[in-house]
Amino acid sequence: MARIIAGIATSHVPAVGHAVDSGRTQDDYWKPMFEGYEFSKQWVKDNPADVDIIVYNDHASYFGMDIMPTFGIGTAGKYDICDEGYGPRPVPVVMGHPALSTHLAASLILDDFDMTVLNRLDVDHGLTVPMSLMYGQPDAWPTRVIPFPVNVVMYPQPSGERCFAIGKAIRDAVQNFDEDITVRVWGTGGMSHQIQGARAGLINLPWDIQFMDDLINQPEVLQYKPHLEYMIEAGSEGVELIMWLIMRGALGDKVDEVYRFNHVPASNTSVGHLILKPRD
Amino acid sequence: MKPNFEQFNDIPGTTIFTMQMAQKGFQLNEFCMSLRTQENRDRFHADERKYLDEWEMSEDQKQAVLTRDFQKMLDSGGNVYFLSKIFAAEGMSYVQAVSTMTDMNVEQYQAMMVAGGRNIEGWRSKKERGEA
Numbered sequence: 001m002a003r004i005i006a007g008i009a010t011s012h013v014p015a016v017g018h019a020v021d022s023g024r025t026q027d028d029y030w031k032p033m034f035e036g037y038e039f040s041k042q043w044v045k046d047n048p049a050d051v052d053i054i055v056y057n058d059h060a061s062y063f064g065m066d067i068m069p070t071f072g073i074g075t076a077g078k079y080d081i082c083d084e085g086y087g088p089r090p091v092p093v094v095m096g097h098p099a100l101s102t103h104l105a106a107s108l109i110l111d112d113f114d115m116t117v118l119n120r121l122d123v124d125h126g127l128t129v130p131m132s133l134m135y136g137q138p139d140a141w142p143t144r145v146i147p148f149p150v151n152v153v154m155y156p157q158p159s160g161e162r163c164f165a166i167g168k169a170i171r172d173a174v175q176n177f178d179e180d181i182t183v184r185v186w187g188t189g190g191m192s193h194q195i196q197g198a199r200a201g202l203i204n205l206p207w208d209i210q211f212m213d214d215l216i217n218q219p220e221v222l223q224y225k226p227h228l229e230y231m232i233e234a235g236s237e238g239v240e241l242i243m244w245l246i247m248r249g250a251l252g253d254k255v256d257e258v259y260r261f262n263h264v265p266a267s268n269t270s271v272g273h274l275i276l277k278p279r280d
Numbered sequence: 281m282k283p284n285f286e287q288f289n290d291i292p293g294t295t296i297f298t299m300q301m302a303q304k305g306f307q308l309n310e311f312c313m314s315l316r317t318q319e320n321r322d323r324f325h326a327d328e329r330k331y332l333d334e335w336e337m338s339e340d341q342k343q344a345v346l347t348r349d350f351q352k353m354l355d356s357g358g359n360v361y362f363l364s365k366i367f368a369a370e371g372m373s374y375v376q377a378v379s380t381m382t383d384m385n386v387e388q389y390q391a392m393m394v395a396g397g398r399n400i401e402g403w404r405s406k407k408e409r410g411e412a
């Protein structure tokens with residue numbers, strides 16, 4: 001039986017990817033942020049998993065407005081890296097786990113979550129920047145990955161309740177997979193940031209910290225927070241945080257907080273990062 | 281549930297990319313998506329007007345692109361993740377491009393970010409600010 005051994009939440013700022021790719025992580029501007037991930041890089045080595053299910057959003061990199069899936073799941077054997085306007089990031093190709101992702105996709109659909117099944121998918125900074133933060137710059141990524149893209153770009157995004165519920169369904173599906181493998185679930189994006197309009201640059205760190213506390217301690221209350229509140233309090237792009245609820249749903253009722261880190265700013269963003277362990 | 285696309289209108293200095301806005305901006309955003317290949321970026325930079333004329337965008341949208349008026353692009357249905365293809369292709373960062381939509385220059389904007397970002401106090405509601 002497969003097991004979920006941890007949840008990881010982290011921002012996925014594109015400029016962080018540039019800093020890694022151009023060797024600037026030790027610059028004065030970046031050093032304090034990357035130092036905050038040193039613990040985690042060691043922790044994921046000490047607590048290895050076979051598969052990472054990475055909940056992220058595409059930023060008009062693979063999906064345009066031709067097709068905009070609300071919830072998608074990659075079922076491919078490998079995923080290439082998107083050209084986001086300046087050439088693809090120089091990172092290893094992302095290898096999939098077709099058997100588990102096929103099982104997951106089918107389970108979710110049978111549980112009434114109408115997934116878009118993606119046999120072809122290129123992945124952007126939303127997925128690769130968290131991997132760079134956790135794994136550094138290896139020649140090949142250490143785990144198999146199941147990309148789980150969510151529409152957070154166009155309103156209406158899926159509700160918080162729906163995100164939390166699909167996370168619980170991911171937990172059930174993983175536990176019903178017959179192979180004896182270990183899995184981590186990642187929720188990416190956020191925290192508060194706004195990258196458009198006269199209000200750009202908005203950061204709301206107290207709100208971000210409260211969000212982390214609620215995610216850990218009372219996700220069943222947090223799930224009802226309306227999109228409007230995210231957009232007012234955490235900025236128009238802060239609504240990405242609904243993806244953290246999917247990760248949280250996949251961890252079961254009670255979790256232990258292994259690690260927490262906040263840093264302002266990376267580019268325009270309040271960086272937040274959590275490692276959580278399911279208690280059962 | 282009846283959709284409420286107007287609920288975001290009271291947020292100051294903010295354009296929410298709703299499904300309605302996505303309709304309005306479809307061709308503009310399609311043009312942006314085309315810049316994901318070097319070949320198209322080169323063609324666009326060689327003759328911007330000619331390249332834009334290949335798309336069924338409004339003249340206003342084309343002018344907004346030519347003058348790099350990102351706020352105007354947002355107002356006509358563009359979304360910043362799509363628009364990022366325009367400024368990324370010119371080697372511009374999000375901080376540089378985003379600052380142009382505020383009342384600050386890029387140095388002032390960067391200084392605000394490094395000092396902790398824009399404080400939300402006073403930025404929750406147009407009504408509160410006397411803008412509506």
Ligand SMILES: [Fe+2]
Nearest residue numbers: 012126189240
């Ligand atoms: Fe994002």
